[in-house]
Amino acid sequence: MSILTSRDNPRVRRWRELTRDARERRKQRRAIIEGENLISAYLQAGKAVESLILSKSGSQRPELSSLVERSGRTPVLLADSLFRQICDAETPTGVAAEISIPLGSQELKSAKACVILEAIQDAGNVGTILRSAAAFGIRHAVLGRGCADAWSPKVLRAGMGAHFVMTIQESAELGAAIAGFGGKVICTVPRGGVALVDAELSGRIGWLFGAEGQGVSEALAVQAGLKVTIPMPGGAESLNVAAAAAICFYEFSKRAARA
Numbered sequence: 001m002s003i004l005t006s007r008d009n010p011r012v013r014r015w016r017e018l019t020r021d022a023r024e025r026r027k028q029r030r031a032i033i034e035g036e037n038l039i040s041a042y043l044q045a046g047k048a049v050e051s052l053i054l055s056k057s058g059s060q061r062p063e064l065s066s067l068v069e070r071s072g073r074t075p076v077l078l079a080d081s082l083f084r085q086i087c088d089a090e091t092p093t094g095v096a097a098e099i100s101i102p103l104g105s106q107e108l109k110s111a112k113a114c115v116i117l118e119a120i121q122d123a124g125n126v127g128t129i130l131r132s133a134a135a136f137g138i139r140h141a142v143l144g145r146g147c148a149d150a151w152s153p154k155v156l157r158a159g160m161g162a163h164f165v166m167t168i169q170e171s172a173e174l175g176a177a178i179a180g181f182g183g184k185v186i187c188t189v190p191r192g193g194v195a196l197v198d199a200e201l202s203g204r205i206g207w208l209f210g211a212e213g214q215g216v217s218e219a220l221a222v223q224a225g226l227k228v229t230i231p232m233p234g235g236a237e238s239l240n241v242a243a244a245a246a247i248c249f250y251e252f253s254k255r256a257a258r259a
Helices: 010-020 022-028 036-044 062-071 080-085 123-135 153-159 174-181 241-258
Strands: 030-034 051-055 076-078 095-100 113-117 140-144 167-172 184-188 205-209 226-229
Touching: 010 022, 010 030, 010 080, 010 095, 022 030, 030 036, 030 153, 036 062, 036 095, 051 062, 051 080, 062 095, 076 080, 113 123, 113 174, 113 241, 123 140, 123 153, 123 241, 140 174, 167 174, 174 205, 184 241, 205 241
Parallel strands: 051 076, 113 140, 113 205, 140 167, 184 205, 184 226
Antiparallel strands: 030 095, 051 095
């Protein structure tokens, strides 16, 4: 099997752009996922990769043979130096894939629960929130303008496969999304809210989280039917937004299991 060695190869150029440029991802509705775990999660979700990409050294790893077989694709081989150019990870594992980005449904009326993110710019936080949401059974996410690109390599890595089981809407007008959801919307506040353990969490819940530091804007906070606070007896002033989200999702899931 021939190995691509030119950085000017059209496919290599396009994959490099998909890794580095959010505008190209949005335009082409394509993204690059890296590593066997993420690709395996994508295949396990019943989805088909557009292209499977191996580095020369990766093609010599026998443990990747089953992944190649599961993908149903003849892999494209790249020289190791080229493969590093299309990957974002500091230590690429030798396998990547091009995938299609699904169109995020704007219909939230049927969602039992959703997570709504306002201007959360840190890619690790966005990905971790999506991962926690998926882990606790929340299958819809709405990201407003100013959030990190959901399909960037860093968000995908932090999400650990959450993207592939969720419906994700990006660049949304959050006021309209909240109105369209129609259920109870809850936002967290550092102090003055109802203690999370005492909050009424039955019914359809939309969890609203705001930017690191600033929190939810006043314009959106007024649309929240309930404000909750996570008690912190240790004396910390606040929690990281991804940690706060995970605690809320856990409490919500625990209550739902008892219902």
